[in-house]
Amino acid sequence: MKFSDQFESRLAEMLTHYPTKRSALVPTLLYAQDELGFLSDEAIAEIASRVDLTELEVRNVISYYSMLTTKPRGKYNVQVCTNIACLLRGGEEILDHCKKKLGIGHKGTTPDGLFSLEEVECIGGCSWAPAAQVNYDFHENLTPQQMDKVLDEYKRKGTQ
Amino acid sequence: MVIFGWRFFKLPNYKLPNYKMASLVSHPDEVKVVSKRFGKGATSIDRYLELDGYKAVQKALSMKPDDITALVKDSGLRGRGGAGFNAGLKWSFVPKQSPKPKYILCNGDESEPGTCKDRLIFEHDPHAVIEGVIIAGIAVGSHTGYIYIRGEYRYLSEIMQKAIRDAYARGFLGKNIFGSGYDFDVYWHGGAGAYEVGEESALMESLEGKRGIPRIRPPFPAVVGLWGGPTVINNAETLASVPHIILGGADWYAKLGTPKNGGTRLFCLSGHLNRPGVYELPMGYNLKKMIYEVGGGIPNGRNLKAVVPGGSSTPVLTPAEIDVPMDFDAMTKAGTMLGSGGVVVVDDTTCMVKFALRIMKFYQHESCGWCIPCREGTDWLKKTLSRFHSGGGVRKDIDNIQYLAENMLGRTFCPLGDAAAMPTISIVKKFRKEFEDHLDGRPCPFEKAGAELVTA
Numbered sequence: 012m013k014f015s016d017q018f019e020s021r022l023a024e025m026l027t028h029y030p031t032k033r034s035a036l037v038p039t040l041l042y043a044q045d046e047l048g049f050l051s052d053e054a055i056a057e058i059a060s061r062v063d064l065t066e067l068e069v070r071n072v073i074s075y076y077s078m079l080t081t082k083p084r085g086k087y088n089v090q091v092c093t094n095i096a097c098l099l100r101g102g103e104e105i106l107d108h109c110k111k112k113l114g115i116g117h118k119g120t121t122p123d124g125l126f127s128l129e130e131v132e133c134i135g136g137c138s139w140a141p142a143a144q145v146n147y148d149f150h151e152n153l154t155p156q157q158m159d160k161v162l163d164e165y166k167r168k169g170t171q
Numbered sequence: 172m173v174i175f176g177w178r179f180f181k182l183p184n185y186k187l188p189n190y191k192m193a194s195l196v197s198h199p200d201e202v203k204v205v206s207k208r209f210g211k212g213a214t215s216i217d218r219y220l221e222l223d224g225y226k227a228v229q230k231a232l233s234m235k236p237d238d239i240t241a242l243v244k245d246s247g248l249r250g251r252g253g254a255g256f257n258a259g260l261k262w263s264f265v266p267k268q269s270p271k272p273k274y275i276l277c278n279g280d281e282s283e284p285g286t287c288k289d290r291l292i293f294e295h296d297p298h299a300v301i302e303g304v305i306i307a308g309i310a311v312g313s314h315t316g317y318i319y320i321r322g323e324y325r326y327l328s329e330i331m332q333k334a335i336r337d338a339y340a341r342g343f344l345g346k347n348i349f350g351s352g353y354d355f356d357v358y359w360h361g362g363a364g365a366y367e368v369g370e371e372s373a374l375m376e377s378l379e380g381k382r383g384i385p386r387i388r389p390p391f392p393a394v395v396g397l398w399g400g401p402t403v404i405n406n407a408e409t410l411a412s413v414p415h416i417i418l419g420g421a422d423w424y425a426k427l428g429t430p431k432n433g434g435t436r437l438f439c440l441s442g443h444l445n446r447p448g449v450y451e452l453p454m455g456y457n458l459k460k461m462i463y464e465v466g467g468g469i470p471n472g473r474n475l476k477a478v479v480p481g482g483s484s485t486p487v488l489t490p491a492e493i494d495v496p497m498d499f500d501a502m503t504k505a506g507t508m509l510g511s512g513g514v515v516v517v518d519d520t521t522c523m524v525k526f527a528l529r530i531m532k533f534y535q536h537e538s539c540g541w542c543i544p545c546r547e548g549t550d551w552l553k554k555t556l557s558r559f560h561s562g563g564g565v566r567k568d569i570d571n572i573q574y575l576a577e578n579m580l581g582r583t584f585c586p587l588g589d590a591a592a593m594p595t596i597s598i599v600k601k602f603r604k605e606f607e608d609h610l611d612g613r614p615c616p617f618e619k620a621g622a623e624l625v626t627a
Contacts, residue, residue: 028358030272030398036380038361041322062380075382075539078322078364094284095483096441096515098529132366132533133284133483134323137441137513138448139193147325151193 012057018042022061032062036072040079049083077132085120085127087165089113090144093130096137101154105141106130108155112162125169126162193291196448198465202427202435204415205408206451209295214330216337219298225343227414231306232351239310243413245421247433251288252278252369252406253482253511255499258413262403264393265311271400273313275304276378276392279320279327279407280362280369283482284533285513288437288449289407293320293327296411297334303410305348305355306417307403315356317397318407319378322363332359366537370585371404373539384541385585408437408512428454432498436512440466443473443518455496462493462516473518477602481510483530484590486597487517507597522617523602524609527595528556534591545588548579552595562612569606573599 014022021042025035039062043054050073059069073079089109093102106128110116113126120127136142139151143158150161195210203209212218219225231239244259265273277300281289292300304316318335320328335357338344346354360378362368368377372386375397396402412434416424425433432454438461441447445467452461458480462468469475477487480497486507488495495505502509517526535549552575559568576592576599583589599606608616 028356028360031379033380034378037363037377038322041361041363064380072380072382076322076363076365077536093529094533095479095526095529096285096513098526099442099515099517099521132536133282133286135281135287135290135321136193137285137287137515138196138439139287140441140447144323147323149193149326 012053014043014057015046018046026062033064033068036062036064036069037076040069040073040076044079048086050079050081055081083120083124086125086169087145088127088129089162090129090131090134092132092134092136092140092142092144094133096133097141100140102141104155105143105153105158108158109143109162112159125166193287193294194448195291196446196450198446198450200456200460200465201451202453203451204419204424204427204435205292205296205299205411205437206449207415208299209291211295213296213298214294214334216298216334216341219296223418224298225302225349227417228302228305228309228343229349231309231417232349232353234309236310236312239306239417242421243310243416246416246424247421247428247431248409248412248416248424249432249499250406251408251412251436251512253283253484253508255509258405258409261393261405262307262310264391265313265401265403266394267312269401271398272315273311273400274397274402275307275311275313275316276374276397276402276404277304277316277318277407277410278369278371278374278404279318279324280365280374281324281407281511282321282366282369283484283511283513284530285439285441285479285482285515286511287439287441288512290324290327291437291449292407292411293324293331297327297331298338299411299414300331300407301334301338301344301357303405303413304357305344306413307405307410308355309353311401311403313401313403314354315358317358317360317378319360319362319368319374321368322361325361328359328361335359365539366533367539367585367587370587373585374404375402382539384539385587387584429496429498429501431500438465438497439513440516441513442479442516443469443521444516445470452497455498455501458488458493458495458497458514461497461514466514466516469516469518473520475516476519476521477517477523477526477598479513479515479517479594481508482513483515483533484508484586484593485510486593487601489601508593520617522560522615523598523605524556524560525615525617527598528553528560530594531556531591534587538587538591542583542585542588544579544582545591548575548588549591551575552591559606559609560615562609562614564606564609566607566610569599569603572606 091106249255368383373383377383392402535553540546576595579588579592
C-alpha cells in the first residue's frame with residue numbers, strides 16, 4: 012500500500028502535533044480517501060498500523076463520520092443540501108433535477124463512474140442557498156439551469 | 172420555487188486563486204468588529220499586520236494573565252457557538268496549576284443549520300482566530316492550541332494551514348513568540364462530517380481520533396478536557412473577537428451591545444428574504460428590523476410565517492413575536508434562544524409540518540446514538556412526522572409528537588436531544604392548525620402533488 016509523498020509528509024507532521032498517535036486519525040482518513048476515492052480494506056489496514064490501532068477500531072471511527080466511505084464513489088461527488096435554509100430556496104428542486112439529469116438517486120453512482128449523488132445536511136451555504144458541493148467545491152445561489160452548467164463543466168473536465 | 176434575482180453588493184475582490192468565495196453583503200446598520208477585515212485580503216499575513224494584526228497578542232503578552240481574563244469577562248463577550256456563556260468566566264474555571272498540559276480548542280465545526288458565519292471568518296480573517304487562540308492561551312497558561320475545522324470546509328482548512336505556517340515563519344508561533352519568552356503552538360485539525368462533533372465534549376473525542384460521542388459532565392472540559400488536561404473550548408467567532416477586545420478595551424466592547432451581552436455578532440440571514448447574507452450587527456438589534464430592513468423583507472409580496480432565530484435547534488417565533496432585541500437574555504425571555512446567529516426566515520407558502528419534518532430528519536441523521544431518548548426519539552419523531560405529512564396522521568399524533576419531544580428534553584448527555592425537541596415543541600404549539608389541516612388523509616395544503624414519504 013503506497014500513499015503519495017504529500018500524504019506521507021502530512022501524516023508524519025501531524026503525528027508530532029498530538030500526544031497520542033490516534034489523534035491524527037480523522038483528518039488522515041479523509042486525506043487517504045481523497046487520494047483513493049474510498050477507504051479500501053488495504054488502506055484501512057495500513058492506516059490502522061500507522062496509528063497503532065486495530066482495523067476494527069479504525070472502522071468504528073469511519074462508520075461515524077458521514078464524509079467517510081468504504082465503498083467506491085463517482086469521480087465527482089455531487090452533494091446537494093436540502094436542509095432548512097436550502098429547502099426554503101429550492102434545494103429539493105436542485106436535488107430532483109440532479110437525480111433526473113444523472114439518472115441516479117441518493118448515494119447512487121453513474122455507470123461511467125463519473126458522478127455520485129448525495130443529499131447532504133447543512134454545508135454552511137445558508138445565506139447563499141440553495142447550495143451544493145461537488146467534492147470540496149461550493150456552488151451557491153443555484154437554479155436548475157446553473158446546476159446543469161455546473162454538472163456539464165465537471166463532465167467536460169472528467170471526460171477530457 | 173422562485174429563485175430570487177438579488178445581486179449581491181460585492182466588496183473589492185482580493186481572491187486567492189482557485190477558491191470560490193462566498194459573496195459578502197453590507198448594510199449601513201452594521202458595526203464591523205469581527206468582519207472589519209472581510210474582503211480586505213487579510214489572509215495574507217502582511218496585509219493582516221497592516222490592519223492592526225498581531226498587536227493585541229503583543230499587548231496581551233505584557234499583561235498579567237488574570238487581567239486578560241478579567242478584561243474579556245468585563246467585555247460581556249458570550250459564546251458565539253450558541254450557548255452564550257461568558258467567555259472570560261469560562262476561562263477563569265481553568266485551574267492555575269495543572270500537572271497535565273492545558274489546551275485551547277477553537278471550535279470551527281460550524282454545522283448548525285442556518286449558520287454560515289465561521290466560514291467567512293476562516294475565509295477572510297484566519298489570523299484573527301490564531302491570535303484569539305494565543306491570547307486565550309496566555310490568559311489560562313496554556314502553550315498549545317488546536318483549530319478544528321469541519322471536513323466540508325476543505326478550502327478553509329487550506330487557508331488556515333497556510334496562515335499557521337506564515338505565523339510560524341514570522342516567529343509569532345512556536346518558541347519564544349514575539350521574543351517574549353512565551354512558547355505557543357497552534358495546530359490545525361479537520362473533521363469528516365458530523366454535526367454532533369460541534370458539541371464541546373464530542374469535539375474533544377473527535378480530535379482524539381474517536382467517534383464523536385459526548386462525554387458525561389462534570390468534570391467539565393475546563394478541568395478535564397483534551398487528553399485529560401484542562402481545556403478551553405470556544406467558538407471561532409468568540410476567539411476572533413478577543414483581539415479586538417484586547418485593543419479596544421472591555422468598556423468599548425460592552426457598550427456596543429446590551430447589558431451583559433457585549434459587542435456585536437455575525438447574523439446569518441437566510442430563507443425567504445430579499446437580501447440574505449451574513450451581517451455584523453450590535454447585540455440587541457431588533458429582529459423585526461433585521462428581517463425587514465437589513466434582510467430587505469420577504470420577496471414576492473408574501474407574508475412572514477415564522478422565524479428560526481438562532482439555528483435550527485432554537486424554538487421558532489411567529490410574526491407577532493419578532494419585535495424583540497436579539498441578545499441572549501431577551502431571546503430567553505421570548506421563550507427561545509439567540510443560538511448560533513442563524514436567522515432563517517419562513518414565508519406563508521411553507522408547510523410547517525414539512526419544516527418540522529426536515530428539522531427532525533436532520534437530527535435523526537446526526538444523532539450519535541449514545542443516549543436512547545435522542546436516538547429513539549428522533550427516529551420515532553421523524554417517522555411520525557413523515558407519516559403525518561403524507562396524510563397518514565391521526566389526531567392523537569399531534570399530542571404524541573409534543574409528548575415525545577418533551578420527554579427528550581434534558582434526558583441526554585449532550586444538547587442534541589434538546590436541539591431536536593425544542594423547535595418541534597414550538598412548531599406543534601404555535602402551528603397546531605397546520606397539523607390539523609393534514610388530518611384525515613388530506614394532502615398537504617402546501618404541496619401540489621401531495622407529500623412524498625421521507626424514507627432516507
